[in-house]
Amino acid sequence: MKKHVITASVENHPGVLARIVGIISGRGYNIETLNVAPTQDPQVSRLTMQVPGDERVLEQVTKQLNKMVDVIKVTDLTQKRYLNRELVLVEVNAPSGKRAELIALADVFDARVVSVQKKSLTIQMVAERERVGDFLDLLRPYTIIDVSRSGVIAVARAD
Amino acid sequence: MKTGAKLIMDGLKAEGVKTIFGLPGGAVLDIFAELYHSDFEFILTRHEQGATHMADGYARATGKTGCCIVTSGPGATNAVTGLATAYMDGIPMVCLSGQVPSSMIGNDAFQEADTTGITRAVTKHNYLVHNVDDLPRIIAEAFHIARTGKPGPVLIDIPKDVQRSASNAVRPKNMDYLRGYRPSMDGHPKQVAKLAEAINKAQKPLLYVGGGVIASGAAADLTRLARKAHIPVTTTLLGLGAFPETDPLALRMLGMHGSAAANKAVSECDLLISVGARFDDRVTGKISEFAPHALKAHIDIDPSAIDKSVIIDIPVVGDAARILPLLIPQVKTLKRSGWLNQIKQWQEQYPLAYDTQTTQLLPQYVIEQIYEVTRGNAVIVTEVGQHQMWAAHFFKYTKPRTFISSGGLGTMGFGLPAAIGVQAALRDATVVDIGGDGSTQMNIQELVVAVEHDLPINVVILNNGYLGMVRQWQEMFYKSEYSATHLGGKKAGRGKPPAYLPDFVKIAEAHGALGMRLTQKNEVAPALRKAIRSKRPCVVECIVKENENVYPMVPPGASLTEMIHSMA
Ligand SMILES: Cc1ncc(C[n+]2csc(CCOP(=O)(O)OP(=O)(O)O)c2C)c(N)n1
Numbered sequence: 001m002k003k004h005v006i007t008a009s010v011e012n013h014p015g016v017l018a019r020i021v022g023i024i025s026g027r028g029y030n031i032e033t034l035n036v037a038p039t040q041d042p043q044v045s046r047l048t049m050q051v052p053g054d055e056r057v058l059e060q061v062t063k064q065l066n067k068m069v070d071v072i073k074v075t076d077l078t079q080k081r082y083l084n085r086e087l088v089l090v091e092v093n094a095p096s097g098k099r100a101e102l103i104a105l106a107d108v109f110d111a112r113v114v115s116v117q118k119k120s121l122t123i124q125m126v127a128e129r130e131r132v133g134d135f136l137d138l139l140r141p142y143t144i145i146d147v148s149r150s151g152v153i154a155v156a157r158a159d
Numbered sequence: 160m161k162t163g164a165k166l167i168m169d170g171l172k173a174e175g176v177k178t179i180f181g182l183p184g185g186a187v188l189d190i191f192a193e194l195y196h197s198d199f200e201f202i203l204t205r206h207e208q209g210a211t212h213m214a215d216g217y218a219r220a221t222g223k224t225g226c227c228i229v230t231s232g233p234g235a236t237n238a239v240t241g242l243a244t245a246y247m248d249g250i251p252m253v254c255l256s257g258q259v260p261s262s263m264i265g266n267d268a269f270q271e272a273d274t275t276g277i278t279r280a281v282t283k284h285n286y287l288v289h290n291v292d293d294l295p296r297i298i299a300e301a302f303h304i305a306r307t308g309k310p311g312p313v314l315i316d317i318p319k320d321v322q323r324s325a326s327n328a329v330r331p332k333n334m335d336y337l338r339g340y341r342p343s344m345d346g347h348p349k350q351v352a353k354l355a356e357a358i359n360k361a362q363k364p365l366l367y368v369g370g371g372v373i374a375s376g377a378a379a380d381l382t383r384l385a386r387k388a389h390i391p392v393t394t395t396l397l398g399l400g401a402f403p404e405t406d407p408l409a410l411r412m413l414g415m416h417g418s419a420a421a422n423k424a425v426s427e428c429d430l431l432i433s434v435g436a437r438f439d440d441r442v443t444g445k446i447s448e449f450a451p452h453a454l455k456a457h458i459d460i461d462p463s464a465i466d467k468s469v470i471i472d473i474p475v476v477g478d479a480a481r482i483l484p485l486l487i488p489q490v491k492t493l494k495r496s497g498w499l500n501q502i503k504q505w506q507e508q509y510p511l512a513y514d515t516q517t518t519q520l521l522p523q524y525v526i527e528q529i530y531e532v533t534r535g536n537a538v539i540v541t542e543v544g545q546h547q548m549w550a551a552h553f554f555k556y557t558k559p560r561t562f563i564s565s566g567g568l569g570t571m572g573f574g575l576p577a578a579i580g581v582q583a584a585l586r587d588a589t590v591v592d593i594g595g596d597g598s599t600q601m602n603i604q605e606l607v608v609a610v611e612h613d614l615p616i617n618v619v620i621l622n623n624g625y626l627g628m629v630r631q632w633q634e635m636f637y638k639s640e641y642s643a644t645h646l647g648g649k650k651a652g653r654g655k656p657p658a659y660l661p662d663f664v665k666i667a668e669a670h671g672a673l674g675m676r677l678t679q680k681n682e683v684a685p686a687l688r689k690a691i692r693s694k695r696p697c698v699v700e701c702i703v704k705e706n707e708n709v710y711p712m713v714p715p716g717a718s719l720t721e722m723i724h725s726m727a
């Protein structure tokens with residue numbers, strides 16, 4: 001199933017997020033990632049989410065969201081040219097013998113070691129969602145102790 | 160400075176509210192204290208569900224926004240079914256609920272419920288008022304949202320402290336600032352032209368008309384279109400009355416219990432023009448075989464209705480009342496004699512029929528008699544079940560807002576309170592609630608309200624001793640094993656079972672209404688006349704055949720061509 005990246009500008013009111021999530025989950029669809037933050041206009045929040053589903057499912061989802069009183073604009077970016085990024089903080093098991101290897105790997109992915117512990121490293125990475133996925137796959141054999149991902153954020157690109 | 164409670168009164172007045180339905184409690188005492196000094200007509204119901212259905216019936220009968228007030232916690236949860244009923248059918252309603260004081264929200268306070276959370280999925284929009292300064296704005300927005308676009312219920316949850324604190328806030332002058340809510344009203348001219356072209360090219364067009372036409376006030380335009388271009392018309396349950404069923408072009412209702420003529424026309428047509436209908440599964444049957452030969456056009460104010468279940472070739476998003484007047488001048492007057500002859504043949508071959516010869520009292524006969532006695536001049540309200548389908552089949556609807564029924568949610572218990580709401584709005588109308596013995600018991604307590612307020616509704620109960628519609632499915636699809644569908648006294652209790660359980664005549668009398676029980680055909684017309692002439696709330700209980708079934712029937716999941724016409 002294709003993963004759709006949907007962005008929405010919404011009124012910064014209490015309850016808006018619950019309503020949006022309700023519209024989507026109430027129809028049995030899953031939100032894989034979700035990110036909300038204010039925009040240049042403090043009254044408006046921007047929300048980015050990844051929802052897997054076929055075109056018709058996603059067309060219904062965007063129409064339903066558009067109908068909501070607090071939703072100003074909804075775009076399914078998957079239909080357009082767009083940029084996406086995800087931020088990840090990952091703590092990975094790093095016995096002294098493996099450290100150099102891990103640091104080299106992080107380097108290849110333009111990731112940075114942001115904290116060093118006795119037996120682990122914490123690495124920060126910002127990249128496109130696929131690249132974040134690839135990086136985490138490569139870390140898995142070292143044993144990931146903890147990971148926090150921001151969820152995808154995205155903006156459309158003008159032609 | 161005015162208190163929140165006073166601002167609520169001002170807001171409701173500014174919105175043109177005249178009648179309010181509801182029931183008080185601790186969290187709305189301040190609102191009721193203001194109501195005491197106001198000139199609204201307040202109708203005290205006996206259950207909050209009754210209040211919501213009354214407000215709903217009031218709205219369906221008039222097109223105005225119904226209004227009700229309930230208290231926090233159990234008051235609000237009791238209102239949920241009524242909100243969901245209105246939501247599914249697109250009925251404009253504003254429900255005010257009390258809430259515990261702001262400082263106590265989230266503490267499991269006495270009679271606290273997360274009302275906005277609970278009602279989120281069954282309202283078009285809802286609000287929890289945090290600040291008294293927001294009240295005038297929120298009330299204006301709520302009514303605006305309830306009645307515009309595809310109408311629907313809006314709930315405003317108002318904490319007690321907000322009702323008591325004071326503010327100088329005023330209503331906004333207009334709603335232009337609502338940037339997230341701009342319903343599309345005007346259809347795209349290009350799409351309208353495309354639709355006109357398709358109509359002019361079609362050999363076998365068919366109009367498929369839903370409740371949206373009635374909501375938009377477009378019934379007269381729809382009738383003009385059909386008559387000018389000679390297009391036969393079928394309606395959904397909620398579309399009954401949008402086109403006169405006495406017209407030769409009328410195919411009556413389509414779908415699971417639609418007329419054979421309508422279902423055959425859908426299956427044969429080459430252009431299906433849906434106006435204000437939403438391709439509900441009770442209408443389409445098996446989606447992949449719905450209108451298989453037709454180009455499909457869809458006029459609807461709700462963009463999300465387009466392509467939801469059936470893929471549409473010519474969508475026109477907007478208000479039918481604005482689109483049809485653009486469309487009509489562009490369509491040609493074509494004879495279509497081949498198609499209309501075919502339609503006529505179906506109509507003659509497959510009339511909606513029942514056994515008129517039997518001496519037994521049949522439910523269909525009662526409904527025909529209601530039509531005869533009222534000469535079709537009545538507002539028919541229904542409960543949910545077999546009787547609802549017979550009410551759709553055996554009364555001919557010619558005017559919008561004269562058939563009032565819970566379609567989308569199919570709420571048993573809707574009819575009686577909705578009829579009270581209708582009568583509260585239309586004091587001089589003949590209002591007949593056609594109910595089943597099961598459904599009528601669900602909100603029977605509201606009968607008192609009709610008596611108290613001199614609302615002379617006629618409650619006709621088609622008592623078949625069963626949850627009949629469910630019994631029919633058990634007979635047809637579950638080996639006639641009647642699990643938990645038998646009603647009435649025969650098997651109940653110790654000793655000699657009562658002849659009638661409950662005794663609806665005594666119930667009527669206990670509530671101060673007139674009660675009658677009929678068992679014979681020849682009693683029906685005189686009893687109906689007596690009820691209507693009495694100008695009092697009446698209950699006319701008709702003991703009808705137990706195992707009569709609704710036909711035709713398209714089995715669930717089957718195509719509209721697979722109609723069952725009888726069990727024999
Ligand atoms: C609140 C509610 N509960 C259950 C149902 C399921 N249901 C649909 S029709 C029906 C039977 C209705 O019985 P009655 O009112 O006697 O009407 P009849 O079909 O016998 O005419 C039931 C139980 C429903 N529609 N609504």
Ligand SMILES: [Mg+2]
Binds near residue numbers: 596621622623625
């Ligand atoms: Mg019954």
